[in-house]
Amino acid sequence: VAKRTSLKDIARALGISEATVSLALNGRPVRAETRRRVLEYVDHVGYTPHPLARGLALQRSMMVGLVCPDTENPYFGSLVKHVSEHMSEHGYSLVLSLSQDNPQREADILKSFVDKSFDGAIVMPLDVRDNPAADFSQFDRFGIPVVFCTSYYASHKATCVRSDYYDGAYQLTRHLLETGHRELWYLVTADPDLPVASERLRGYAQAYRDLGVERSDDWVIPCDEVTSASGYEVVSELVASRPLPDGILALNDYMAFGVVRALHEKGVRVPDDVSVAGYDDVFYSRIAGTPLTTVRQDLDVLAQRCVELLVAQMRGEAPGTDEQVIIPSTLVVRQTTRDRRPG
Amino acid sequence: VAKRTSLKDIARALGISEATVSLALNGRPVRAETRRRVLEYVDHVGYTPHPLARGLALQRSMMVGLVCPDTENPYFGSLVKHVSEHMSEHGYSLVLSLSQDNPQREADILKSFVDKSFDGAIVMPLDVRDNPAADFSQFDRFGIPVVFCTSYYASHKATCVRSDYYDGAYQLTRHLLETGHRELWYLVTADPDLPVASERLRGYAQAYRDLGVERSDDWVIPCDEVTSASGYEVVSELVASRPLPDGILALNDYMAFGVVRALHEKGVRVPDDVSVAGYDDVFYSRIAGTPLTTVRQDLDVLAQRCVELLVAQMRGEAPGTDEQVIIPSTLVVRQTTRDRRPG
């Protein structure tokens, strides 16, 4: 268990002062010969500055916190991957903490990030309208920049990067209407006013309007949970009590898988009898038994923009705004939907 | 952008010395009245010690690094979740960094963890026999404890926690043999000597032996990659050139999904014509079109043991050993396999 070499060691070995070594290492003006000797020695002994000491002196830890609901969910798993990649490109360490569908935990984690003096934080908010437990004023008070990823809380003015849920749902709905679908159910959150749902519903409704197709509010189905199990249950019941629609849209791919399964069990064929579509294009959608029609979010550029915006704020190059950065979504037509036009 | 309150602020406000405040906060002997005043004030202003300063003084950062191949893969996503949970229970921050199937990156990340003086590290090794780029001696030299999770490198003597691949494959194979299967293909890594493959193959072979069923080495199929696409391609080709086996086993669930898909496209019914089984029991296996027969790894206890062992080492309560901790696996029979006994 050796001790790491410190500036002092280097200074002593080279017969110069710590300050000079520091200057040389940080590319500040020193005699060329001095720099050469320092770099050579540093390379020789494999010295790296102690980040804690550096952070303390510079008041900057080079660490950013990430609050994520759950990496077990491949949607977030993918998002975390991209955030991690882009963050390390900028030289920051990523500290991961999971909110686990618990607003109180989300708030606690956020507070702990402030307490730990991280340089910034990225938050992937839970599906709640606002998190009353989260005291965002803390962030302002100590000046730690925050960027919201995928969604945001109305109570807090911070940058938000998310994909274009409105347009994604619009493209999907329009495509289905144009291929002869008429009655499309939309499985959404219990509270349809949540951003994740409301934006999609806006796109959905707009497509109906643009194409002059009639629509009923009964087709919007609030579900207690946005899970595969929930999609399964809700559709199992619905199919027993209502006539079949032309298609069923789900808030995300997982829910759609549950829907497909429910239909399958009831002897309803997908897409022959009913079309099904999801949202997100998680990896599994491609390789599913019947590959899923869905809307792809470009998680890589989403993460990239998040990181860029946060880094700019941390560097003081840009102020924190409540700007919404919207990333385009793209329709991916696979095999759970089919053309329903007569003839 | 206010400044955080420091010990000095508290000391001044209370008219006592910094040292006393520190002692009071750390539960060291101080007058009861003093402690009360300190705690009250601290609570009042919401003070938290600066972790960088604390870390510097204590030579202990309370951060551990996690090297993970890829959180986009739900197997690792799930593992990361559990590691994160257990780590935070012990008060440590988790710094995540992805090796992305690149041994050089894995090595670089490892080195950076040492350079950053993290208190310890958990490594989920890539599927390579050994990582020549990773200089594990660094860890010993600076005394940062490492625990391997799911697999290990023979070159380095460190604790390893993994599930019982041998027994999992044994249970699975035995179950299939007992239900009338005879010819079972096993899709494995290009190098069947990797721990991930060799352990499973041992269990597979042992089951044949125990039940006195004949087996051919031709049934072990090395594949360049362990992915869904690879499973799909390999089986697509094999089915065209060989008679159908009774069942096909894959190294993990993703590969198995690819196998199912390939069979499906060739008009081979699962499980009617051929049984298929995976390994891991990733979330999707439950809700797949035809729910997958697989072997479940208990990732929660796996992660828990990893964390416990690492924490013990970081606290100096336990020495680093090269002990292998093996977590039991359990067979999960679903619908991609069926009883093939005659009659």
Place this chain on the structure above:
DNA sequence: GTGAAAGCGCTAACAA
């Protein structure tokens, strides 16, 4: 029981 002082390893302001 409490305070003064030194130290963790680094950077920055100011002299020399």
Place this chain on the structure above:
DNA sequence: TTGTTAGCGCTTTCAC
């Protein structure tokens, strides 16, 4: 250009 000094915020001897 380089060295000296002070300071980041905390812990910890060691006297008092």
